[in-house]
Amino acid sequence: MHLFYDPNIDQSTVSYQLNETESRHACKVLRLKEGDKIGLLNGKGMYAEAEITGADPKRCQVKLVAVHLEEAPDYTIHIAICPTKMNERMEWMVEKVTELGVTEITFLLSKNSERKALKLERFENIAVSAMKQSKRLYLPKINELVKVDAFIKNNPNGFIAHCYEGEKHNLSTVFDRSSPILIGPEGDFSPEECELAKTNGYKELSLGANRLRTETAGLYACMQALMTI
Amino acid sequence: MHLFYDPNIDQSTVSYQLNETESRHACKVLRLKEGDKIGLLNGKGMYAEAEITGADPKRCQVKLVAVHLEEAPDYTIHIAICPTKMNERMEWMVEKVTELGVTEITFLLSKNSERKALKLERFENIAVSAMKQSKRLYLPKINELVKVDAFIKNNPNGFIAHCYEGEKHNLSTVFDRSSPILIGPEGDFSPEECELAKTNGYKELSLGANRLRTETAGLYACMQALMTI
Numbered sequence: 180m181h182l183f184y185d186p187n188i189d190q191s192t193v194s195y196q197l198n199e200t201e202s203r204h205a206c207k208v209l210r211l212k213e214g215d216k217i218g219l220l221n222g223k224g225m226y227a228e229a230e231i232t233g234a235d236p237k238r239c240q241v242k243l244v245a246v247h248l249e250e251a252p253d254y255t256i257h258i259a260i261c262p263t264k265m266n267e268r269m270e271w272m273v274e275k276v277t278e279l280g281v282t283e284i285t286f287l288l289s290k291n292s293e294r295k296a297l298k299l300e301r302f303e304n305i306a307v308s309a310m311k312q313s314k315r316l317y318l319p320k321i322n323e324l325v326k327v328d329a330f331i332k333n334n335p336n337g338f339i340a341h342c343y344e345g346e347k348h349n350l351s352t353v354f355d356r357s358s359p360i361l362i363g364p365e366g367d368f369s370p371e372e373c374e375l376a377k378t379n380g381y382k383e384l385s386l387g388a389n390r391l392r393t394e395t396a397g398l399y400a401c402m403q404a405l406m407t408i
Numbered sequence: 409m410h411l412f413y414d415p416n417i418d419q420s421t422v423s424y425q426l427n428e429t430e431s432r433h434a435c436k437v438l439r440l441k442e443g444d445k446i447g448l449l450n451g452k453g454m455y456a457e458a459e460i461t462g463a464d465p466k467r468c469q470v471k472l473v474a475v476h477l478e479e480a481p482d483y484t485i486h487i488a489i490c491p492t493k494m495n496e497r498m499e500w501m502v503e504k505v506t507e508l509g510v511t512e513i514t515f516l517l518s519k520n521s522e523r524k525a526l527k528l529e530r531f532e533n534i535a536v537s538a539m540k541q542s543k544r545l546y547l548p549k550i551n552e553l554v555k556v557d558a559f560i561k562n563n564p565n566g567f568i569a570h571c572y573e574g575e576k577h578n579l580s581t582v583f584d585r586s587s588p589i590l591i592g593p594e595g596d597f598s599p600e601e602c603e604l605a606k607t608n609g610y611k612e613l614s615l616g617a618n619r620l621r622t623e624t625a626g627l628y629a630c631m632q633a634l635m636t637i
Contacts, residue, residue, distance in 0.1 A: 271500060275624055275627070278618065278620055278621060278624050279616075279618075279620070279624070279628070280616075280618065312619070312621065313618045313619050313620060313621075314618060314619050315618060351635065387508075387509075387634075389507065389508075389509065389542045389543060389544060390541070390542050390543050391507055391508075391542065392507065392541065392542075395504055395507050395508070398504070398627070399508070399631065402628065402631045402632075403631075403635070405616075406580065406632070406635065
């Protein structure tokens with residue numbers, strides 16, 4: 180079943196018109212005809228089976244024939260991470276953590292960040308593809324770049340992974356099913372950022388004995404958190 | 409400290425000549441001079457500090473000044489996986505599992521494999537880079553493509569992840585610190601391959617409720633195994 184995504188459909192939707200790009204994809208590329216079935220996802224727990232009623236390659240019309248709703252996960256896995264210099268390393272992390280079931284991703288700007296700007300749209304598209312591929316019904320929320328200091332003040336009592344000395348915990352034993360997990364840039368968080376986190380109730384994390392790349396650390400932390408769920 | 413890799417050096421090595429590529433890298437690219445220090449790794453537990461005694465960009469000479477030996481891990485994490493159609497997905501998996509501490513990777517040819525040939529050299533180079541980057545002293549063994557059937561017969565009593573019905577276990581509760589973990593191709597193992605595994609003492613694995621890509625499954629299984637170590 181070919182899957183299409185639109186955040187604006189919901190269980191009250193009866194008929195629906197695919198946008199132009201998707202209409203072309205459905206009717207030209209996939210050569211779907213009237214009567215063929217597709218799946219619709221809204222990234223908020225809904226999966227609908229729909230039947231094509233008008234196979235127009237610019238305005239493909241469908242009617243919904245069955246709706247399945249899934250409850251939202253009863254946990255939050257929120258990875259707050261400083262984007263890597265190489266964008267593709269972040270892209271694959273977004274794909275992998277989406278496949279695994281992350282619920283929220285925030286990009287952080289640290290004093291030591293090499294990348295100081297990023298476009299969310301591409302990350303969102305990657306998350307949509309990963310959601311479809313892994314048959315998930317919830318799309319993770321992806322947040323704009325925000326300064327580490329501001330994030331910590333607005334989200335106290337989280338977890339922070341860094342490479343300085345400290346009272347380090349293993350996430351799999353301390354994760355509380357909700358608080359954000361901070362992963363630093365290639366040059367690590369600054370000492371001041373770590374100190375600010377500690378004074379705001381953050382627990383320090385060890386991600387094992389070896390130096391992991393930023394994106395590997397993000398994925399590893401996500402997997403550790405998931406294993407406690 | 410810049411790191412160089414050669415599997416042929418060992419603790420008896422006193423002086424050493426970098427090969428032509430590495431000599432050029434050391435003396436031309438990094439502009440290292442006589443008296444500068446480099447690190448040498450053999451991928452078998454040795455880290456040596458060496459001093460440049462002849463900064464020739466074709467034949468850079470070094471002498472070893474200190475040797476550190478690390479014991480081999482007392483576990484085996486052996487991921488046996490059908491390579492994905494897109495080579496770069498396997499490449500990043502090799503990078504990530506090396507960072508994390510996999511000890512052996514075997515590429516498998518399944519009845520449903522789309523990729524039926526591969527070049528090991530690029531994977532080996534990626535593993536060497538990941539070993540350096542993550543400051544590991546052991547390079548994972550990477551094995552040639554082998555048929556699933558033959559692998560199972562030669563390596564009984566392992567673990568197999570598949571998407572059919574079955575008596576599924578969670579790797580984190582059954583992993584025995586040594587047996588191979590089999591990950592299938594995009595189209596899954598064939599029913600006959602799964603049956604053969606079961607008759608050869610393989611335990612079936614569940615990797616969670618969602619459909620993971622081949623390379624994500626490989627990484628996820630590796631992380632689960634590591635968490636039991």
